[in-house]
Amino acid sequence: EVQLLESGGGLVQPGGSLRVSCAGSGFSFSGYALSWVRQVPGKGLEWVSTISGSGGSTYYADSVKGRFTISRDNSKNTVSLQMNGLRAEDSAVYFCAKGPSSSSWLADWGQGTLVTVSS
Amino acid sequence: DIVVTQSPDSLAVSLGERATINCKSSQSVLYSSDNNNYLAWYQQKPGQPPKLLFYWASTRESGVPDRFSGSGSGTDFTLTISTLQAEDVAVYYCQQYYRTPITFGQGTRLEIK
Numbered sequence: 581e582v583q584l585l586e587s588g589g590g591l592v593q594p595g596g597s598l599r600v601s602c603a604g605s606g607f608s609f610s611g612y613a614l615s616w617v618r619q620v621p622g623k624g625l626e627w628v629s630t631i632s633g634s635g636g637s638t639y640y641a642d643s644v645k646g647r648f649t650i651s652r653d654n655s656k657n658t659v660s661l662q663m664n665g666l667r668a669e670d671s672a673v674y675f676c677a678k679g680p681s682s683s684s685w686l687a688d689w690g691q692g693t694l695v696t697v698s699s
Numbered sequence: 700d701i702v703v704t705q706s707p708d709s710l711a712v713s714l715g716e717r718a719t720i721n722c723k724s725s726q727s728v729l730y731s732s733d734n735n736n737y738l739a740w741y742q743q744k745p746g747q748p749p750k751l752l753f754y755w756a757s758t759r760e761s762g763v764p765d766r767f768s769g770s771g772s773g774t775d776f777t778l779t780i781s782t783l784q785a786e787d788v789a790v791y792y793c794q795q796y797y798r799t800p801i802t803f804g805q806g807t808r809l810e811i812k
Contacts, residue, residue: 624804625749684796687754689748689749692748
């Protein structure tokens with residue numbers, strides 16, 4: 581069974597940093613691209629970032645480019661999103677999701693971790 | 700960026716009736732070299748992550764009931780639920796993956812009339 585388990589969410593002040601992570605199991609981790617998608621509670625879905633299976637290619641939404649960094653450790657089956665320069669508008673539930681390629685559908689999703697940026 | 704627009708924003712349908720949700724992309728997501736439409740559909744219930752229903756616009760994900768169908772090509776797509784069940788109450792999203800950034804429609808909230 582495919583499982584994606586996010587962790588690391590919490591409350592952070594504007595301008596601060598936070599790192600969220602996602603641990604995968606039940607599939608060949610390095611064979612799949614992994615993405616972060618966020619959702620303000622009660623609102624729609626916004627793609628944030630994707631990393632290829634090898635980690636050699638990364639992609640970012642314009643809204644986070646230069647502030648967020650995605651990375652993965654295939655030896656530990658984890659993907660992380662380092663978020664710097666956080667703004668109130670970054671507050672959302674952050675989902676980790678798995679797809680067959682770097683631009684594809686997202687077949688499996690974690691339960692999400694809530695990030696709140698507030699003073 | 701490819702803008703994806705769904706209609707309607709919300710929909711109320713009686714149990715056992717048909718529900719239809721539309722999705723329109725700002726440019727074609729049909730890739731001529733493989734003749735595939737780079738569009739997916741998701742269902743999201745309260746407190747849960749999205750669940751994949753269809754990819755390639757009409758390929759049903761394993762386990763999705765056959766009362767759900769996806770259709771369309773180019774820029775215009777439709778998700779149809781042939782006979783609405785109570786468990787189908789959810790928000791439905793379409794997503795294009797023709798080009799990065801992948802983009803989602805704003806969602807359609809489906810309720811029971």
